[in-house]
Amino acid sequence: MPNPLRITISNTRARSSCRILLDPSTWGKPQPGDAAGLQPQNFTNCIQIKVAARADGLKNGKNGECPCDFYKVRLYFTPNFGGDPNNGPDYHWYRQDSNGGWSSKHGWMPVGPQLPNTNAVDKDAASPSSGGYGVFCGTMCVASH
Amino acid sequence: MKQTIWLIAVICFTLMLLCASQLPGNAEQKTPMGYELYSWQDSSGGWSFCVLYNTSSEKTVREVFNKKTELRGVDQLKHRISQLPTGASISWVNRLPTAASKPKAKGSEGLKYPPTEIMEDVKRFAEAHGVTIFGQAPQ
Numbered sequence: 001m002p003n004p005l006r007i008t009i010s011n012t013r014a015r016s017s018c019r020i021l022l023d024p025s026t027w028g029k030p031q032p033g034d035a036a037g038l039q040p041q042n043f044t045n046c047i048q049i050k051v052a053a054r055a056d057g058l059k060n061g062k063n064g065e066c067p068c069d070f071y072k073v074r075l076y077f078t079p080n081f082g083g084d085p086n087n088g089p090d091y092h093w094y095r096q097d098s099n100g101g102w103s104s105k106h107g108w109m110p111v112g113p114q115l116p117n118t119n120a121v122d123k124d125a126a127s128p129s130s131g132g133y134g135v136f137c138g139t140m141c142v143a144s145h
Numbered sequence: 146m147k148q149t150i151w152l153i154a155v156i157c158f159t160l161m162l163l164c165a166s167q168l169p170g171n172a173e174q175k176t177p178m179g180y181e182l183y184s185w186q187d188s189s190g191g192w193s194f195c196v197l198y199n200t201s202s203e204k205t206v207r208e209v210f211n212k213k214t215e216l217r218g219v220d221q222l223k224h225r226i227s228q229l230p231t232g233a234s235i236s237w238v239n240r241l242p243t244a245a246s247k248p249k250a251k252g253s254e255g256l257k258y259p260p261t262e263i264m265e266d267v268k269r270f271a272e273a274h275g276v277t278i279f280g281q282a283p284q
Contacts, residue, residue, distance in 0.1 A: 028244030029203055040242060040250075042205060081200055082177065088208060090200040106179045106199060109234055128175045131198070 032056060044089050046077050046137030053140055061139030064118075070141035072096040074118065076125040076133035083132040092133045094121050095142075106130070180235045182222075182278070183209045185255040192259050194222040196235065203242045206252040219263060226271050235271065237264070237280030 031040065033052030043049045050060070059070065066072050074094045081087040094104040094115070101114040102121045115121050125133040179199030187193055194216040195209050216222045226235075241253035249256075258264060258280070268278045 028246070029201065029242065030244065031203065031242075034244075040203070040247065043202060081198055086213075087198065088200075088202065088205065090202045092201055106177065109179045109199075129177060131177050131200070 042088070043077075043091060044079070046075065046091075046135060049075060049077065049091050050137060050140065057143065059141040061141050064139045066139070066141035069144050071098075071144055073140050073142055074102070074121055074125075075137040075140060077135040077137050078131060078133045079135075081131050082128065090131060090133070091137070092125060092131065094125065176230055178230060178233045180229065180233060182235045182237045182280075183241075183256055184237070184239070184259055185210075185257060186259075187217075191218060192263065193217055194219075194225075196222070196225050196229075199236060206241060206250055209241065209253065209256070219267065222267060223270050226267070226276055227274050229274070229276050231275035233275075234277045234279060237278055239280075 031052070032043070032049050033039075033041070033055050035057070036052070036055035038052055038055055041048065041052070043052070053075070054060070058073075059066070061072060064072075073096070076092045076094070077089065078091075079089050081090040092104060092106075094102045096102055097114065099114075101116055102118070103111055103114050104121075104124075105111045112124070115124055122136060124130055125136070177198050181197050181199050181204065183195045183197070183204075185193055195211070195214050196216065197204060197208060197214070216225055229235075237258070238256070239258045240256055241250040264280070271278045
């Protein structure tokens with residue numbers, strides 16, 4: 001896999017995907033809802049993000065599971081990045097890789113070490129070094145093709 | 146002979162512990178390592194900067210142009226960079242929202258990159274402090 005820059009939701013209605021941006025030519029921060037043409041918004045809770053992601057073609061997971069030909073992403077949220085009340089809200093995605101592990105990426109940092117299971121993902125998301133994403137919004141499903 | 150082997154083993158173990166403690170991103174890391182740098186020119190022609198944590202969300206105009214976090218001049222920016230943890234990375238951003246395909250946010254029109262010599266100077270300073278600056282985005 002080329003060196004990815006950011007895990008984000010960016011897709012079309014016809015072909016949804018949780019995309020990893022691949023190079024600096026894709027500079028920017030695609031936001032949930034962009035692909036569907038929604039107006040930019042400052043997400044202040046899980047529901048807003050999930051509504052925008054569904055507009056892009058993602059589906060809600062059922063009991064944490066996804067249909068065939070979809071892969072899982074886990075969405076996390078914090079009302080104050082880093083637990084600092086001076087910081088605004090933020091969200092973070094983790095993607096399940098083809099080998100069952102989970103990976104994520106913070107901005108232009110290298111992809112973090114793969115995490116073995118959802119417990120590890122929860123712990124990683126909530127850690128101060130990740131930004132303290134203490135709210136698990138849910139599992140969503142992204143079409144593989 | 147046994148004592149020598151034992152001594153070598155102890156030395157190796159100590160060195161391993163020492164090396165592990167030097168690694169960036171070890172288990173003791175408490176601070177996010179990704180940052181965003183915004184720059185703009187004030188009315189007198191001086192450059193102002195703002196270094197914020199990297200987030201998935203786009204920053205707001207209020208966050209970027211916050212007087213509390215504004216860094217006036219290159220010296221203040223360098224001082225801030227010197228406070229970042231070794232191994233940190235900074236994305237130098239010249240617009241809001243960051244994607245060039247979207248219209249600029251109202252109030253963010255002043256965001257832009259400084260001249261190349263300033264950017265290169267800051268990048269060199271950052272590298273010397275173990276901080277990597279990514280940029281620049283398409284103008």
